[in-house]
Amino acid sequence: MKVTVVGAGAVGASCAEYIAMKNFAAEVVLLDIKEGFAEGKAMDLMQCSSLNGFDTMITGTTGDYSKTANSDVCVITSGIPRKPGMTREELIGINAGIVKNVATSLLQYSPNTIIIVVSNPMDTMTYLVHKATNLPKNKIIGMGGALDSARFKYRLAEALGCPTSDVDGMVIGGHSDVGMVPLIEKATRNSVNVSEFLSNDKMAQIVEDTKVGGATLTKLLGTSAWYAPGAAVSELVKAIALDSQKMFPCSALVEGEYGLNDLCIGVPCVLGKNGIERIVEVSLSAAEKAKMAESADGVSKTNSLLEVNA
Numbered sequence: 001m002k003v004t005v006v007g008a009g010a011v012g013a014s015c016a017e018y019i020a021m022k023n024f025a026a027e028v029v030l031l032d033i034k035e036g037f038a039e040g041k042a043m044d045l046m047q048c049s050s051l052n053g054f055d056t057m058i059t060g061t062t063g064d065y066s067k068t069a070n071s072d073v074c075v076i077t078s079g080i081p082r083k084p085g086m087t088r089e090e091l092i093g094i095n096a097g098i099v100k101n102v103a104t105s106l107l108q109y110s111p112n113t114i115i116i117v118v119s120n121p122m123d124t125m126t127y128l129v130h131k132a133t134n135l136p137k138n139k140i141i142g143m144g145g146a147l148d149s150a151r152f153k154y155r156l157a158e159a160l161g162c163p164t165s166d167v168d169g170m171v172i173g174g175h176s177d178v179g180m181v182p183l184i185e186k187a188t189r190n191s192v193n194v195s196e197f198l199s200n201d202k203m204a205q206i207v208e209d210t211k212v213g214g215a216t217l218t219k220l221l222g223t224s225a226w227y228a229p230g231a232a233v234s235e236l237v238k239a240i241a242l243d244s245q246k247m248f249p250c251s252a253l254v255e256g257e258y259g260l261n262d263l264c265i266g267v268p269c270v271l272g273k274n275g276i277e278r279i280v281e282v283s284l285s286a287a288e289k290a291k292m293a294e295s296a297d298g299v300s301k302t303n304s305l306l307e308v309n310a
Contacts, residue, residue: 001025001241004068004110006102007077008032008041008060010223011118014230015075017045020056022234024241029068030060038062069109073237076129078102079119084219091120092305096128103129114139114275116236117251118229122175124302126251126264131306138276142251144175145266147232149249151213152182155206156189160197166190171210172249172266173295176302180211180266181291186282239271252276258284260296263303 003019005012008030016028032038038060045058061067068074079095099119106113115135117126126142133140148171157164168188173181184203187194194203209216217225239246250269254260257267257279268280284292 001072002027002029002070003237004029004031004071004074004106004113005077006031006068006074006106007079007119008034008038009077010226011229012075012077013041013045014226015077015118015233016041016058016230017048018230018234019237020045020049020054020058021052022238023054023056024238025056028056028058029071030058031063031065031068032060033063035062065105065109068106071106071110071113073114073116073240074106074110075116075118075233075237076102076106076125077118079125084222092124092302095119095121095125096306099125099128100132103132107133107135112139114141114240116233117142118233120175120224121302123179123251123264123266123299124306127253127303128306130253130264137253137255138274140253140264141236141269141271141275142175142264142266143229143233143236144251145171145249146236147229148175148180148182148210148213148266150228150232152187152206152210155209155213156187156194159202159206160189160194162189167194169194170249170268172268173292174265174299175251176295176298177212177215179295179298181288181295182207182210183282183284183288185285185288236271240273240275243273245270245272245277247271247280250276252279254279257281258292259289260292263296263299265296265299 003025005015030038042058042060079098119125122142122144152169152171156167171182247270249266251264270277
């Protein structure tokens, strides 16, 4: 498998690193517009290969999309990251133009690729890729829900005082501080609902801490996080590479699922060699349905800004 990662900054480099370390891809190409930056990141990562035991070949290029030809999966991390106090939605003015140009450039050399979108605002950028390309909808995936769910599990394990391997939980809805819908009613510890262990107040706190997970890190770091986003991307790419049929919440184009249409939003998706193999409609409570509808309204409002920014 050949994977291209566009954007060799912290998130893009972490994507490349985790993909290489999991040793399922033959080649990873890093592309960036900054002269020599991707080449340097690739060289640094390749000097880890004997130490970390991977055989994936990592190469870098400055803006030469021909080097990405025949990529099976392309990951778009390009654009400016969040700064403290910024919402993801505030990035649309700059990032929309960047993402549109990157997607169309990639497809010139890899017309049958699967695209994974990481750039923020992620749901709207995923929707933009749909509008700017002729790719089938199963081949365009927004990463956000996989990351949000990892943060949800971290908060659950923290509250329960247990290993994260003990817990299971999922976040659907928009990838924004107000739009996320952590499914706390369905979260479990070894198949036992977490409500057996935690108070209602504690569960409500976990939900809120999950929703501001990215903003919390941005405030601490001074920029967007990169380790967990890179790891989340690597798991999506791995599921595609191995045709594992593993389910992740991803931003996908909905056409009637969950009563929603013509937007990309986080929903449970089974991933395999064709990208999104199917969207899974789980039963939601009345409260969860209301939160999902509210989240969809927020995503649609952000999408409406595309007409003046892209």
